[in-house]
Amino acid sequence: MNNILQSLRSHPIRVVLAALIAIGLFFGYQQLTGYQKLIVDIKATDSGPVKIYRVKDDPKASPEALIEQKNPTKEVSKSSTEKLRKGHYVIVGGNSPDFRAEYSRVSLGKDPVTVVIDPPFSDEKLAAILQAEQPAIHAAIKQVVPGIDTKFLLGPGRLYEKGYWYGTVIYPNLTVEQRRLQYTDTYRVVVRKVNNQWQVVTLPPDMSLSSVVYPNIPHAVLSDTNSQRQP
Amino acid sequence: MDNIAYYIRRLWWVGVLLAVMLIVVVLAVLLSRRNAAANIEITLVPDNAKVSIDGQPSKSGKSRVSPGPHNIKAASEGFQTLAQDINVTDNLQQVVFALTPISDEAKKWAREHQEDYARAEELGGQAAAQQNKDFAARYPLVDKLPYATGFYEINYSIEDRRKNTIYIRIDSTSPMGRQVALQQIRDWGYDPTDYKIIFPGLINPLDPAEVQGE
Numbered sequence: 001m002n003n004i005l006q007s008l009r010s011h012p013i014r015v016v017l018a019a020l021i022a023i024g025l026f027f028g029y030q031q032l033t034g035y036q037k038l039i040v041d042i043k044a045t046d047s048g049p050v051k052i053y054r055v056k057d058d059p060k061a062s063p064e065a066l067i068e069q070k071n072p073t074k075e076v077s078k079s080s081t082e083k084l085r086k087g088h089y090v091i092v093g094g095n096s097p098d099f100r101a102e103y104s105r106v107s108l109g110k111d112p113v114t115v116v117i118d119p120p121f122s123d124e125k126l127a128a129i130l131q132a133e134q135p136a137i138h139a140a141i142k143q144v145v146p147g148i149d150t151k152f153l154l155g156p157g158r159l160y161e162k163g164y165w166y167g168t169v170i171y172p173n174l175t176v177e178q179r180r181l182q183y184t185d186t187y188r189v190v191v192r193k194v195n196n197q198w199q200v201v202t203l204p205p206d207m208s209l210s211s212v213v214y215p216n217i218p219h220a221v222l223s224d225t226n227s228q229r230q231p
Numbered sequence: 232m233d234n235i236a237y238y239i240r241r242l243w244w245v246g247v248l249l250a251v252m253l254i255v256v257v258l259a260v261l262l263s264r265r266n267a268a269a270n271i272e273i274t275l276v277p278d279n280a281k282v283s284i285d286g287q288p289s290k291s292g293k294s295r296v297s298p299g300p301h302n303i304k305a306a307s308e309g310f311q312t313l314a315q316d317i318n319v320t321d322n323l324q325q326v327v328f329a330l331t332p333i334s335d336e337a338k339k340w341a342r343e344h345q346e347d348y349a350r351a352e353e354l355g356g357q358a359a360a361q362q363n364k365d366f367a368a369r370y371p372l373v374d375k376l377p378y379a380t381g382f383y384e385i386n387y388s389i390e391d392r393r394k395n396t397i398y399i400r401i402d403s404t405s406p407m408g409r410q411v412a413l414q415q416i417r418d419w420g421y422d423p424t425d426y427k428i429i430f431p432g433l434i435n436p437l438d439p440a441e442v443q444g445e
Binding site for chain 1: 255426435438
């Protein structure tokens, strides 16, 4: 042992090189075979269990296709930190009737990953909420947009996410036949529920609502509202 | 006594190993922080011109700036001062200033350094190509524009040169033309939501300000 130590002392560069190689081997081993943390942050606790599926790396395949006929690697019912093997995963939230399934793709590599589970309500639940909320929503629009119910009409519209976003069309007050013969512009508006009050957040209503102009409105809300048509 | 000396010597080597590991970790952290800022590379002709970034003196060659809009100015005695507004992204961005000589002395210098101007022109071309590539990546729809039919025309204009933002213009005299133009954007595989779209000359009947102005 003394001879070894003497030899090392007389060749300090070998010691440094050996240390660097050992460190490199350690990190390389971690990269290849290690585990990593996945932090699951469940915002909607009644949205059902969150299922985590380990999948192959295929960017072109849809998340649904990747998990077809697979069993989940893990199921979690509350916010937690899971230690999983490094690789690719699909995380599915919203596994309950009142929610729409939401898919997240995650790659676990050298850094921990946080995935937020906050699935939107199902279409059926949103339609039920809309029935109760529509009068208040339309009243809020009529307060700030001139000519509703006289020159213009509001479409039935749609609620989004957790029922706090609403989008609809505004079109000229003509009969169906008149609109068929006389093509008219369709305008769109988005309304948001804040502190129990509905407020119009896209003023003035426009034919195409832009995420560049309204970066704080969820893109999916703007995009779907832009796709709505006159009834 | 010999034993104590022996263990002290062993501890010394352990300390050396720990120091090396610490240096490696610190270097890794520093390198990752350096990657957070963007790089620009400034080329100057003449190369001793004074350059400033957002009013702060800088230098030619590589500089680290935060991503986003910046104003870069180059000046040299006897040459025309030039300023450029650029939008810095994550990629290395070339900025080239080939100053125009004004004074007789500067013109003489320019004649004697033609190869510097030629090199600057080549770099300028590369910089423009990179900017076009970044622009196309940011606004892929513009590759299809301008696009015109008998009912409508779709084109784009620069909204803010400094921030490199655009808006899409849909020109049509009919509601059907406007609707079909929006559908055409979708048919190309783009979402109109991703762009600011205006309809020039059209008064929005739901905008009290426009209606009053009418």
